[in-house]
Amino acid sequence: MKTKNTSRQDTEGSALLAALLVVMTVGALSATAIQMQVSSLRQQETANDRKRAFYLAEAGLSEALLSLRDGGLGQVGTKAMPAGFGEGYVFTSAVEDAYGNFIVHSTGIAPRARHRLGLSIERQVLSPGSLGFFGDEALTVGGGTQLSYVDSVRADEKLDRESLAGAVVGLVIPGATPTEEYNGTVYPENVGPRFGGNGTIDVENVGSGAYTNLQADVVRGPAAVLDIQLGATVSGATAAQAEAVVMPKLNWPAFALLGSVNLTTGISEALTTTENHYPNVTVSGGAVLRIVGPFRASMDTLTIATGATLEIDSSAGPVELHVSDSVNFAGGSSVTNVTLDAGGLHLLVHGDDSVAPAVQLRMTGTFHGVLYAPLAAVALPRGLAWTGSAVARTLDIPRDSTLIFDSAVISEVAAQIFYIPISWNLLAAPKDIANPMAYNPEATYAGLGITAATPAIAWQPVEQVIKYEGHDEKEYVYRGVTGGIDVDLVATTLETINAIDPRFIDEAEPDGVFVQR
Amino acid sequence: MLRVRHSRLASGRLKSGRLKSGRPKSGFSLVELMIGLSLVTVLLVNTTVLLNSTTAATTSSQEQLDLDNLASQLLDRIALALMEADKEITLPQNVAPQHSNLINYQSSMGLTDGDVVYSDPSRIEFQLMDSEVIWTRNAGSPEAQDVVWGRFVREFLFEETGGNLADDNDNGLIDEAGLSFNIDGSSVLIRLTLEKETRRNGPITAQAWTRATFRN
Numbered sequence: 001m002k003t004k005n006t007s008r009q010d011t012e013g014s015a016l017l018a019a020l021l022v023v024m025t026v027g028a029l030s031a032t033a034i035q036m037q038v039s040s041l042r043q044q045e046t047a048n049d050r051k052r053a054f055y056l057a058e059a060g061l062s063e064a065l066l067s068l069r070d071g072g073l074g075q076v077g078t079k080a081m082p083a084g085f086g087e088g089y090v091f092t093s094a095v096e097d098a099y100g101n102f103i104v105h106s107t108g109i110a111p112r113a114r115h116r117l118g119l120s121i122e123r124q125v126l127s128p129g130s131l132g133f134f135g136d137e138a139l140t141v142g143g144g145t146q147l148s149y150v151d152s153v154r155a156d157e158k159l160d161r162e163s164l165a166g167a168v169v170g171l172v173i174p175g176a177t178p179t180e181e182y183n184g185t186v187y188p189e190n191v192g193p194r195f196g197g198n199g200t201i202d203v204e205n206v207g208s209g210a211y212t213n214l215q216a217d218v219v220r221g222p223a224a225v226l227d228i229q230l231g232a233t234v235s236g237a238t239a240a241q242a243e244a245v246v247m248p249k250l251n252w253p254a255f256a257l258l259g260s261v262n263l264t265t266g267i268s269e270a271l272t273t274t275e276n277h278y279p280n281v282t283v284s285g286g287a288v289l290r291i292v293g294p295f296r297a298s299m300d301t302l303t304i305a306t307g308a309t310l311e312i313d314s315s316a317g318p319v320e321l322h323v324s325d326s327v328n329f330a331g332g333s334s335v336t337n338v339t340l341d342a343g344g345l346h347l348l349v350h351g352d353d354s355v356a357p358a359v360q361l362r363m364t365g366t367f368h369g370v371l372y373a374p375l376a377a378v379a380l381p382r383g384l385a386w387t388g389s390a391v392a393r394t395l396d397i398p399r400d401s402t403l404i405f406d407s408a409v410i411s412e413v414a415a416q417i418f419y420i421p422i423s424w425n426l427l428a429a430p431k432d433i434a435n436p437m438a439y440n441p442e443a444t445y446a447g448l449g450i451t452a453a454t455p456a457i458a459w460q461p462v463e464q465v466i467k468y469e470g471h472d473e474k475e476y477v478y479r480g481v482t483g484g485i486d487v488d489l490v491a492t493t494l495e496t497i498n499a500i501d502p503r504f505i506d507e508a509e510p511d512g513v514f515v516q517r
Numbered sequence: 518m519l520r521v522r523h524s525r526l527a528s529g530r531l532k533s534g535r536l537k538s539g540r541p542k543s544g545f546s547l548v549e550l551m552i553g554l555s556l557v558t559v560l561l562v563n564t565t566v567l568l569n570s571t572t573a574a575t576t577s578s579q580e581q582l583d584l585d586n587l588a589s590q591l592l593d594r595i596a597l598a599l600m601e602a603d604k605e606i607t608l609p610q611n612v613a614p615q616h617s618n619l620i621n622y623q624s625s626m627g628l629t630d631g632d633v634v635y636s637d638p639s640r641i642e643f644q645l646m647d648s649e650v651i652w653t654r655n656a657g658s659p660e661a662q663d664v665v666w667g668r669f670v671r672e673f674l675f676e677e678t679g680g681n682l683a684d685d686n687d688n689g690l691i692d693e694a695g696l697s698f699n700i701d702g703s704s705v706l707i708r709l710t711l712e713k714e715t716r717r718n719g720p721i722t723a724q725a726w727t728r729a730t731f732r733n
Contacts, residue, residue, distance in 0.1 A: 018560065025564055029571055036575060040582055047589065054597075099631030120628045423625040423633045424732030425601050472629070 046112045052088055053115035056108025060090035061119045061424075063455040064104045068094070068121060068419045074104050075460035075480040077453070079433070082109060082441050084452030089441045091458075093486045095476040102419070103476070105486065107429060109441055114434050120423035126248045126416045128346065128372035128391055129409025131219065132194035135395030136247060136374065139197040142399035143232075144207015147214040149193035150387070151407045152342060193236070193405040196220040197395075198244050205229035207399040216405060221245050247374050247391065248416035250350050253322055255298050263287035263308070271295065283308040283333075293317040293344060300325045304363065306332035312369070314344025318413050323358075325351045327373075329381075331362035337369060342388030342406035345369030346413045349376055352393075359392070370409045430488050460484060467495040577718050584669070584723040588711045591650060591667035595641055596729040598652070599705055601625055603635065604731035610700045618643040618694035620705065621656065625733040633733075643670055643696035648712075650696055671695035671712040675724040704730040 063083075064074040074094030077083035082091035089109040094102050102121040107114060133139070133147065141147075195201075196219035203226075205212055212229075217236030220226060221244035228234055258276040263269055265286040272292045278299045283289045285307030291297075294317025302323050304310050310329075312319050314337065327349055329335060337345055347369060351358035358376035364384060371378065371390045378392035380401060387404040397403065433439050445452050452458075466478040466485055469492040478485045482498065545553065599607075602622035611617050619642035623635040640656035643649075650667040654660075673679035674693045676686035684691050688708070690699070699706040708726040715721055 018557070022560070022564070025568070029568065033571075033575065036579060040579075043586060047586070050593075097628060097631065099628075101628055101631060103628065118627055120633070422733075423627055425625050425627055426597060474630070 049110035049113040050115070052086070052110040053108040053113040054117075056085060056088045056090045056110065057106045057115045057117040058108070059085055059455065060092045060106030060108060061104060061117055063090075064092040064094055064106060065119070065121060065419060065421065067459050068102060072459045073462055073479050074102055074121075075484060076106075076455050077458040078460065078481060078484045079107075079486070080444075080483075081458075082107075082452065083455040083458035084445075085455050087111075089452060090455060093478075093480070093484070093489075095478045095485075095489065098475050101422075105427060107433060109433075109439075111442070112436060114429040114436075114439075116427040116429040116433075118423075118425045118427045119421055122420045122422045124418040124420055125410075125412055126246065126418060127410045127412065128248050128348070128414050129343070129370040129389040129411070131245065131247070131391045132196070132216065132389050132405050133395060133397065133403055134195065134219065134245070134247075134389075134391040135197040135199070135201075136245075136391075136393050137197070137199040138394040139195065139199075139201045139397075140395070141195070141201075141203045141212060141214065141232075141397045142207060142401060143204035143212055143229075144210045144400040145204075145212050145214070145397055145403060146210070146401070147193065147195060147216050147403040147405065149215055149405050149407075152340070152387075192217055192407075194219045195405075196224065196245065198224050199394075200224070201226045203228040203232045203234065204399070205231035210400070219245055248372075248414070250322075250348055250372070250374065250414065252324070252350060253296065253298050255296070261289070263289055271297070283310060285332075291319050291321075293319040296320045296322075298322040298324070301328070302326075303328045304330060304333040304335065306330045308333050310335045312337045312345045313339065314341050315339050318344050318346065318411070320346045320348065320413050322348045322350060326356060326358050326360070328360045329363040330360075331364070333363045334365045335363050335367055335369075336365065337367075340368050340387075341408060342368045342370065343408035343411050343413070345388075347371050348414050349373035351376060353377055368406075370413075372414065463498070465495075465497040466490075466493060468493045573717055577715070577721075580713070580715050580718070581721055581723070584711055584713050584721055585725075587667065587669070588709055588723040588725040591711075592707060592709050592725045592727055594666055595650070595707055595709075596727050598622075598624070598639070598641065599707070599729045600732050601636075602731050603733040604700075604703050606635075607700060607705070607731065611698065616690045616693045616697040616699050618696055618698070620698045620700075641666070643694050645672060645694070648672075648695075667711075669711040669713045671710040671722060673710075674708055675710040675722055704728050 060076055063076045067076060068074045075092060077091035079091055082089035087110070090106060092104055092106040094104045096102055100123045102123065104119045104121060105116060106119070107116045193216035195214060195216050198221035201218065201220060201224055203212055203214065212232035214233065215235045218226060218234060218238045220240050222240050222242060223244070224240060226238060255275050255277040258278055260280040261269070261271070261278050261282070262280070263283045265284050268288040268290065270290040270292055272295065274295045274297065276297055278297060280301045281289070281299050282303045282305070284305045288309045288311055290311045290313060293314040299321070300323070302321065312335070327347065345368065349358055349372065352375035359373050359378045361379065361381045363381055366385045366387065368387045370388050371392070373392045375393055377394040378390065379396040380386060380390060380398060382398040385402040385404070387406050389405060389409045441452065460481045462479045464480065464482045468476055468478065468490045470476050470489055471491045473491070475494065476489070599620065599622060601624035603625060607620065607622040609617050619640055621638060621640050623638055626634045626636055628634065637655050640653045642651050642653065644651050648668060648670045649665050650670055652664045652666050654662045672695055674686060674695055674697060677693055678685045679692045682691055690697060693708065695710045697708045706726065706728050710722055710724045712720050712722045
């Protein structure tokens with residue numbers, strides 16, 4: 001029994017040895033396989049993070065563009081407090097160059113990768129007056145009409161406005177090259193004389209003696225049908241555009257309600273308090289309503305009776321009148337502009353003709369200004385010299401009209417501003433951001449115990465304006481939160497205006513919101 | 518066996534300096550030893566086979582993974598470069614079934630004095646001789662600079678026989694190279710096949726494709 005026991009004792013453990021060998025081998029193999037899988041998984045995750053960071057940066061650019069189009073600054077989140085989006089973070093910075101273009105940098109932050117993209121955005125201003133004499137659905141130009149061109153702003157450089165009054169015809173520059181340099185100033189391309197539409201455009205040939213002579217380009221959409229009768233002259237380009245001509249949207253201003261204005265015979269009154277709503281403005285025969293700019297107002301109806309005068313004084317700033325229902329300038333009434341500045345009066349008619357004609361024009365004399373009635377049918381009064389522009393759903397220009405397109409009408413009054421991306425490019429993320437160990441918003445937010453704001457609510461307010469010179473020796477302007485500027489972009493700070501600076505307040509709206517260009 | 522000897526020492530039978538005569542009562546018989554050795558041999562052989570096959574599978578899988586990653590990275594690099602390109606000045610403008618194994622483009626570099634500035638003319642090209650993807654700045658000029666972006670590009674795209682004027686792989690293209698570009702309006706379809714000779718498994722291939730939209 002003893003021997004038997006000893007033998008069993010001697011062989012005990014040999015199976016364990018073999019089992020251990022097998023287990024260790026399998027374990028080593030498994031560890032190697034797991035290690036390789038982990039390594040491959042990490043590679044895959046890093047590759048995914050790179051793509052995630054790229055798309056986060058793209059999302060940031062879109063949000064910045066949306067912000068600009070919505071009147072914001074293009075700043076979404078900050079480096080210190082980026083916006084949370086998906087499984088990462090994003091922040092953008094936007095600066096404006098000397099040409100009014102915005103340069104946006106967007107940084108996408110994923111756990112293992114960062115990506116930075118750049119987008120340059122052009123700011124285009126579509127002014128109601130820029131369309132010249134335009135009928136969206138139909139334009140009829142009566143025979144004998146003379147359409148010419150003046151740039152009263154440029155003319156100002158030679159003559160003051162008083163002398164311009166009697167010499168306007170002499171200053172007409174038929175077929176002027178819009179980009180020509182004058183007195184060292186290169187004028188933009190979009191100031192040339194123009195008329196057109198997106199529907200039918202009929203140009204009749206002869207009025208009471210003279211043949212139609214339109215010293216202008218035709219601006220027309222692809223569906224527009226242009227019919228120029230034999231004998232009529234159109235000096236500019238007549239080719240159709242690839243897309244329909246866009247008419248700026250009109251936004252109804254929310255002004256404080258004030259009482260109606262009703263001027264009876266012999267009374268003269270001046271309106272100077274800006275940004276009010278007058279339900280009905282009526283000027284009876286013999287009365288004079290004087291409106292002094294800068295002035296903005298809205299009204300339901302504007303009626304100037306026979307013998308009454310609406311006098312515009314835009315010497316200190318433009319006059320902008322929004323009318324919701326109807327404009328009625330009766331025969332024998334007059335609408336005068338003491339400055340003769342066509343850019344000084346913008347008459348913006350929001351109404352259509354569903355109840356009654358929204359625009360009735362029978363005044364006499366001259367008119368200097370912009371009439372913009374995108375939903376109404378408009379017939380210009382016969383025998384009136386019209387300087388500026390007139391844009392309507394349908395526009396009827398009577399025979400023997402004298403029209404002068406004044407490029408001074410191109411302004412930001414009631415203009416629709418477009419932000420057009422013109423350059424997208426890849427950028428390297430700065431070293432401090434590129435290193436996930438040095439820059440980790442997730443840890444920052446975890447430390448603060450808060451959640452990152454979504455991009456839509458991470459739009460930054462303006463607290464500071466910094467004018468600076470970049471490394472390319474060009475000047476830029478930053479508008480945003482204090483300390484939000486990307487210091488890597490700045491070579492030399494030229495000027496800093498903080499919220500407490502009086503100059504900052506000067507540029508602010510009454511509610512204290514800084515005016516964003 | 519060590520355990521057995523140790524057991525003997527521990528038992529104290531050798532302490533007196535002499536062995537006990539007669540057949541030892543412990544240890545393995547020859548038959549036991551043979552059976553044991555056979556079992557161990559079988560175990561070792563199986564383990565070796567298992568190891569070899571596992572290593573081979575792992576290596577093969579790793580090589581495939583590496584090639585897949587290489588294809589993906591190369592494709593991403595090409596796609597990112599072309600996203601910056603201006604679609605108006607990207608050539609050749611090939612719509613399927615036309616295709617090209619090179620693309621000429623210029624990238625937007627942002628604005629200077631209000632105007633968009635473009636990079637020097639660049640080219641991404643598949644060079645058959647070295648099976649490489651070459652990026653060239655100022656292609657065709659004396660200042661041309663070449664950079665190898667990737668290797669192992671297959672002569673023809675995956676499942677494309679080539680040289681038979683037929684669409685073998687049913688992708689709408691005929692005899693397309695291992696790197697092919699189709700420009701379709703504002704985007705470019707990039708197809709890529711890499712092929713690499715491996716020691717154990719012969720040639721392995723990786724294929725990838727993506728569509729990059731020109732941002733400029």
